[in-house]
Amino acid sequence: MRLSEKRMAEIKYHRCSYKKKLPGFFFLFLTGLIISSALLSQDVEPQKKKKRIEILHADLWEVDEKVDKDLQQLHGNVSLRHNEVNMWCDSAYYFQKKNQVQAWGHIHIEQGDTLHLYGDYLFYDGETEFAFVQGNVELINKETHLFTSAVTYDFKIEVANYNNRGRIINGDNTLSSIIGIYYVSRDLFHFKDSVKIVNPDYVMTADTMDYNTESETALFTGPSELTGDSLYMYCERGWYDTKNDITSIWRNALIDNKQQVVRGDSLYYEKASGFGECYGNLSITDTTDNLIVKGQYAWYYKEPERFMVTDSAMFIQVSDGDSLFLHADTISAVTILPDSLPAGYRLMSAYYGCRVFSKNLQAKSDSLSYSFQDSVIRLYRNPVIWSEENQLTSDSMAIFTKNQKADRMELYNTAFVVSQVDTMRFNQTKGRSLIGYFRDNELYKINITGNGESIYYLLDNDEVIGVNKAKCSNMEIFVDDGQIKEIYEFKEPEGVIDPPSTAPKNNLHLEGFNWFDYLRPKVVSDIFK
Numbered sequence: 001m002r003l004s005e006k007r008m009a010e011i012k013y014h015r016c017s018y019k020k021k022l023p024g025f026f027f028l029f030l031t032g033l034i035i036s037s038a039l040l041s042q043d044v045e046p047q048k049k050k051k052r053i054e055i056l057h058a059d060l061w062e063v064d065e066k067v068d069k070d071l072q073q074l075h076g077n078v079s080l081r082h083n084e085v086n087m088w089c090d091s092a093y094y095f096q097k098k099n100q101v102q103a104w105g106h107i108h109i110e111q112g113d114t115l116h117l118y119g120d121y122l123f124y125d126g127e128t129e130f131a132f133v134q135g136n137v138e139l140i141n142k143e144t145h146l147f148t149s150a151v152t153y154d155f156k157i158e159v160a161n162y163n164n165r166g167r168i169i170n171g172d173n174t175l176s177s178i179i180g181i182y183y184v185s186r187d188l189f190h191f192k193d194s195v196k197i198v199n200p201d202y203v204m205t206a207d208t209m210d211y212n213t214e215s216e217t218a219l220f221t222g223p224s225e226l227t228g229d230s231l232y233m234y235c236e237r238g239w240y241d242t243k244n245d246i247t248s249i250w251r252n253a254l255i256d257n258k259q260q261v262v263r264g265d266s267l268y269y270e271k272a273s274g275f276g277e278c279y280g281n282l283s284i285t286d287t288t289d290n291l292i293v294k295g296q297y298a299w300y301y302k303e304p305e306r307f308m309v310t311d312s313a314m315f316i317q318v319s320d321g322d323s324l325f326l327h328a329d330t331i332s333a334v335t336i337l338p339d340s341l342p343a344g345y346r347l348m349s350a351y352y353g354c355r356v357f358s359k360n361l362q363a364k365s366d367s368l369s370y371s372f373q374d375s376v377i378r379l380y381r382n383p384v385i386w387s388e389e390n391q392l393t394s395d396s397m398a399i400f401t402k403n404q405k406a407d408r409m410e411l412y413n414t415a416f417v418v419s420q421v422d423t424m425r426f427n428q429t430k431g432r433s434l435i436g437y438f439r440d441n442e443l444y445k446i447n448i449t450g451n452g453e454s455i456y457y458l459l460d461n462d463e464v465i466g467v468n469k470a471k472c473s474n475m476e477i478f479v480d481d482g483q484i485k486e487i488y489e490f491k492e493p494e495g496v497i498d499p500p501s502t503a504p505k506n507n508l509h510l511e512g513f514n515w516f517d518y519l520r521p522k523v524v525s526d527i528f529k
Contacts, residue, residue, distance in 0.1 A: 051126070053080055053082045053100075053101060053126045054081045055074065055078075058092075061073070061074055062075075070098070071093055071094070072093070072095075074092045074094060075091045080101060082124070082126050083129070084112065085155055086110045087101070087110075088106070089103035089104060089105055089107050089108070089122065090106050091103065091104050092104070092122075098127075099126035099127050100124065100125050100127075101126070102122070103121070103123075104121055105120065106120075107121065107122045109122070109131065109153075115184060116139070117131070117139050117140075117151075117153060117160075118133075118139075119134060120135025121135050129156045130153070130155070132150070132151075133151050133152075133153065134151075135150075136149075137149060137162075139153075141184055141187075142187075142214075143213070144187075144213040146160065146166055146180075147169075148162040148165065151166075157185075158185040159184065160181070160184065162179070163179045166178075168180075170213045170216060171242070171243070173216065173242055174197070174199075175195070175196065175209075176198075177192060177193060177194060179191070179193050186212075187212055187213045188211070189209075189210065190209075191206075191208065191209045191210070192207075193207070197211075199242065202231065203228075204220075204224065204225065204226040204240070205224065206218075206223070207220075207224070208220065209224070215241065216242045217240065217241045217243075219238075219239045220237070220239070221236075221237055222236060223236055224238065231255070231256070231257055231258075232255075233254065233256070234254045235254070235267075236251035237249070238250055244272070245270070245272060246268075246269070246271070248268045250267070259286065259288055260287070261285040262282070262283070263282065263285075264298075265281050266280060267282075274301050276299070276302075277297075277298070277300070278299075280297075281296070282294065282297070282309070284307065289372070291315070291317055291318065292316040292318060293307070293309050293314070293315050293316075294312070294313070294314045295311055295312055295313040296310070297311050305333075305335045306332070306333060306334040308331070308332040310330045310331075312528065313327065313329065313330060313331040313350075314327050314527070315331050315348070319404045321405075322358050322359045324356065324358045325356070325358065325524050326350060326355070326356050327353075327355045327527035327528055328350035328351060328354045329353050330350070330351055330352060331349070332350075333346055333347065336373075345371070345373035347369065347371050347372070348370040349367070349369045349370075350367060350369075350370075354366065354368050355528070356521070357523070360387065360406075360441040360442055361386070361399075362385070362520055362521045362522075364521070365379035365383035365384070365397075366380060366381035366382060367379075367381060368380065368383075375400065375402065376398055376399065377399040379399075385397060386520050387482070388479070389420065390417055390443060390482065391417070391418045391419070391517070392416070392417050393415075393514065394411035394412055394414055394434065395413040396413070398412075405438070405441050406441050407437075407438055410436075411435075413432065415430060415431050416428070416513070417429040417434070417446060417477075418513065419482070419483070419484060420515070421457045421459075422464075426455075426508075426515065427455065427456050428510045429446070429453070429456075430448075430452070430453050430454075430510055430512065431474075432449060432451050434446060434447065435449075442482075444478065444479055444480070445477065445478055446475075446477040446479065447474070447475070448477070450474070451473070452472045452473060452489070454468070454469070454470050454475065454487060455467065455468070455469050455508070455509075456484065456487060468487075470489055473490060476488040
């Protein structure tokens with residue numbers, strides 16, 4: 001049956017109007033063919049013989065040999081099939097020899113039980129099993145919805161491609177990009193250029209990203225950012241499991257949870273358990289307490305907060321005037337939650353080879369602890385503290401701080417204070433226990449209690465004019481600019497002052513004397529020696 005002139009004019013109008021709407025058709029079609037050819041070239045399986053496109057239904061089916069004897073014109077509720085692909089539309093041109101279809105209006109393509117492709121216009125090549133769909137395109141596969149203006153789809157390898165912006169909805173995530181490739185059989189999207197994920201809890205942007213729609217995992221390459229109400233993340237390589245809130249990032253990796261800023265060569269974090277690991281050049285900055293912890297490896301738990309850092313581990317208490325630097329083999333911290341207190345407090349420990357450096361105070365010990373409840377640093381096993389010209393030793397020590405500055409220190413059992421006069425002579429004071437007081441981080445007074453002994457050299461313009469040797473129960477010593485200026489002896493003091501020439505040569509040191517200047521950290525880098 002021939003078409004009426006009016007109907008032929010309408011068909012020609014529709015065909016021409018779609019030609020005007022397809023400025024990028026040939027580029028997109030060619031791009032899709034190139035991708036398909038490249039992927040198919042890897043396939044060594046013999047290809048099945050191509051089937052002809054079947055016409056299942058049309059309200060009106062016409063062939064006009066004067067126009068094109070190979071052209072079959074289909075109108076009204078058109079239904080087509082090719083291999084395992086079903087197609088529906090309002091009207092279509094079927095080119096039998098070329099095995100091709102052009103279709104218009106309410107395009108619906110179905111492959112298998114899960115994939116559906118919708119649009120306004122379709123070109124389908126039965127020889128290559130390749131389709132181009134344009135106009136209000138929607139591709140649905142399982143729980144994934146793709147929206148774009150135009151898409152190519154290769155039914156052999158099940159790959160969709162768009163290059164003029166697309167939007168994907170998958171679970172709670174909405175993804176968008178300018179360029180995208182969807183590997184349907186692998187549940188994998190490859191996004192390029194202005195990639196963005198919008199989730200109720202965060203927004204992620206990236207230059208390039210792969211996204212698995214089944215596992216809801218994003219793999220990003222290039223600069224990538226995640227921003228949420230209480231979290232910021234940056235990296236240039238990594239992956240993020242959006243379903244289980246697990247992330248692994250590397251290359252300039254950074255995580256900021258508004259309380260701590262974590263940097264490292266590689267960072268791993270599980271939100272549900274609050275567990276994280278850091279590898280290589282890591283730093284944890286506590287913005288609340290002005291603390292920094294550095295090292296090469298660390299693990300972390302959020303609730304209750306605890307962490308461990310090792311391999312070149314360093315702790316820094318930041319202060320405007322005099323920051324404190326601590327190094328040890330291992331630095332760890334736990335949050336103590338006693339029932340009697342309204343809130344917990346942090347207890348930090350450092351062990352094996354502790355070294356401390358600040359401008360006015362240096363120390364060494366085998367191990368130490370720092371309680372954030374009372375701001376006390378406790379040093380254990382052969383501790384030594386240096387303050388200006390003075391070296392202080394005892395069995396154990398405690399440094400009490402206020403406002404991130406030393407307030408006082410306590411030495412327990414065999415406290416010993418030494419300062420150097422010259423290469424051969426040392427001022428020395430010892431006793432059962434000692435309390436030292438600080439002003440602006442400088443030691444200015446020392447109180448010694450029990451079994452006090454001292455050797456003190458009297459100077460006149462840096463020349464030794466006498467040696468004061470004394471014993472008493474208690475002593476009070478005043479220090480100025482690191483030098484002992486006054487000594488007060490209490491409770492049965494006894495002592496002598498000898499000229500330096502008559503002082504016994506074998507009695508220059510009190511029992512237990514040691515001089516550890518070679519162990520003293522004189523610059524920050526010395527804490528690693």
